Amino acid sequence: MKKASSRSLQFGTDWTYAPAPESSAHIQFNERYGLFINGRFQAPSTSRYFASINPATEKEIARVAEAGSSDVDKAVRAARTAYEKVWSKLSPSERGKYLFRIARLIQENARELAIIESMDGGKPIRESRDIDIPLVAAHFFYYAGWADKLQFAFPGRSASPIGVAAQVIPWNFPLLMAAWKIAPALACGNTVVLKPAETTSLTALKLAEILQEADLPPGVVNIVTGAGATGAALVSHPGVDKVAFTGSTEVGKHIMRSIAGSGKKYTLELGGKAANILFEDCAVDQAVEGIINGIFFNQGHVCCAGSRLLVQEGIAKDVLRKLKDRISTLIVGDPLDKNTDIGAINSKAQLQKIKTLVNAGIREGGECWQSECEIPSKGFWFKPTLFTGVAQSHRIVQEEIFGPVLAVQTFRTPEEAVEKANNTPYGLSGGVWTDKGSKIFKMTSRIRAGVMWANTYNKFDPASPFGGYKESGVGREGGLHGLYPYVNLS
Numbered sequence: 001m002k003k004a005s006s007r008s009l010q011f012g013t014d015w016t017y018a019p020a021p022e023s024s025a026h027i028q029f030n031e032r033y034g035l036f037i038n039g040r041f042q043a044p045s046t047s048r049y050f051a052s053i054n055p056a057t058e059k060e061i062a063r064v065a066e067a068g069s070s071d072v073d074k075a076v077r078a079a080r081t082a083y084e085k086v087w088s089k090l091s092p093s094e095r096g097k098y099l100f101r102i103a104r105l106i107q108e109n110a111r112e113l114a115i116i117e118s119m120d121g122g123k124p125i126r127e128s129r130d131i132d133i134p135l136v137a138a139h140f141f142y143y144a145g146w147a148d149k150l151q152f153a154f155p156g157r158s159a160s161p162i163g164v165a166a167q168v169i170p171w172n173f174p175l176l177m178a179a180w181k182i183a184p185a186l187a188c189g190n191t192v193v194l195k196p197a198e199t200t201s202l203t204a205l206k207l208a209e210i211l212q213e214a215d216l217p218p219g220v221v222n223i224v225t226g227a228g229a230t231g232a233a234l235v236s237h238p239g240v241d242k243v244a245f246t247g248s249t250e251v252g253k254h255i256m257r258s259i260a261g262s263g264k265k266y267t268l269e270l271g272g273k274a275a276n277i278l279f280e281d282c283a284v285d286q287a288v289e290g291i292i293n294g295i296f297f298n299q300g301h302v303c304c305a306g307s308r309l310l311v312q313e314g315i316a317k318d319v320l321r322k323l324k325d326r327i328s329t330l331i332v333g334d335p336l337d338k339n340t341d342i343g344a345i346n347s348k349a350q351l352q353k354i355k356t357l358v359n360a361g362i363r364e365g366g367e368c369w370q371s372e373c374e375i376p377s378k379g380f381w382f383k384p385t386l387f388t389g390v391a392q393s394h395r396i397v398q399e400e401i402f403g404p405v406l407a408v409q410t411f412r413t414p415e416e417a418v419e420k421a422n423n424t425p426y427g428l429s430g431g432v433w434t435d436k437g438s439k440i441f442k443m444t445s446r447i448r449a450g451v452m453w454a455n456t457y458n459k460f461d462p463a464s465p466f467g468g469y470k471e472s473g474v475g476r477e478g479g480l481h482g483l484y485p486y487v488n489l490s
Ligand code: NAP
Pocket: 168, 169, 170, 171, 172, 173, 195, 196, 197, 198, 199, 226, 227, 228, 229, 230, 231, 232, 233, 235, 246, 247, 248, 249, 251, 252, 254, 255, 268, 269, 270, 271, 272, 302, 303, 304, 400, 402, 428, 467, 468, 472, 473
């Protein structure tokens, strides 16, 4: 494995930033958190609590209740009662008012939420502060606006709510995924039972406190924490009318099988293996920044991460040199430090998965290059990594790694780029970098991906829909499209 030689590569001298940690001294955690059912926190019937740790230090932050099937049942019943007696009866503008209130409270608590997100999940504070939490508030604002305007979303048709939504979310954007799920469901008049990921439940539980503060009627949102079994009990509960899942393709397929024939509506937002395509006429320096943002942002724990780079042959050498120089400057370490570019890998299990796939890449003959950056001795870390000499059939080109690992391939013609980009089981996202508008349209219409960025990457907005083709999922979230899964239309 070849190594780069530190930040001095680019700047000629060895230097480093002084530490700039965000203080977490004022953040209060309960020793343990109960289940949020019918508007209040309650002990689980299992009497079991599991630890939520900080992946950067491996220290326990708090203990979280493990919901058993009777707790899930209780939560679904609470959601049903709230749906029938309160929420579906409320005027749409009143529903909107609650959502606006929640959005404002999220803004008021933004700093605390960002710090908790970074402590519990390992992502750099710069991202949780500047991307995750502002987008969480933006989603609530956006769907608050739709609540009393559904007749304009579906002109000439009448929209009614569906009922109780079971929502299961992953650990890579914990609060943002909760917002993507809860905001449109509530705006359309549904009630919710949400299951956060086992390693990152804490911001969802803080959100529960915000919902209490917003005086949201009891039972409209219920949060049941636990692991996969809790999620399985929730989606297969007969009292659920709609399932919204974000997570791996493997679990998505399992859920699809478990609800087959039940009549439940469903949306599945699953994995990805996106390609960033660089043409010779692109602005190379901007493209290099885009690639860095595409794969190293959030440790590569991003379903739409640009984990493959397809670069046109004529510029490949230049791009690779610039990429390695830039990667060598990335700072890996304390998620709470404002200078950190790459934080902690979310869990030991995820770190192991990344290592396994990287080792497979080496065994299959890929040439692996890693930054020589320092990493802390405690916690879960992975250095930014780049593979060249890989073939389309290699596992690291086909499988989602969900870590800071980029696989680089070259191409000669646009046809070859399209062929390679489309040649995985996924179809979630992609990027095209070129000076020619016509090439952008030609490429984006031929690549089978739900989201395509042009001369930029990883840009999100609540007004824009998101979702995948093929094994990347079914249905769309976000924007006007994100209302459809939560209404019956007549
Ligand atoms: P995961 O293992 O599929 O877990 C996702 C959620 O499902 C977690 O809350 C998990 O609980 C729960 N779960 C596990 N087994 C279940 C079952 N049998 N029935 C119901 N729920 C079950 O995925 P992950 O590793 O957390 O997240 C990474 C994956 O999410 C990646 O593949 C990524 O691409 C995908 N993702 C997709 C999008 C998108 O919008 N397309 C967005 C973000 C992430 P526990 O975690 O507690 O076990």
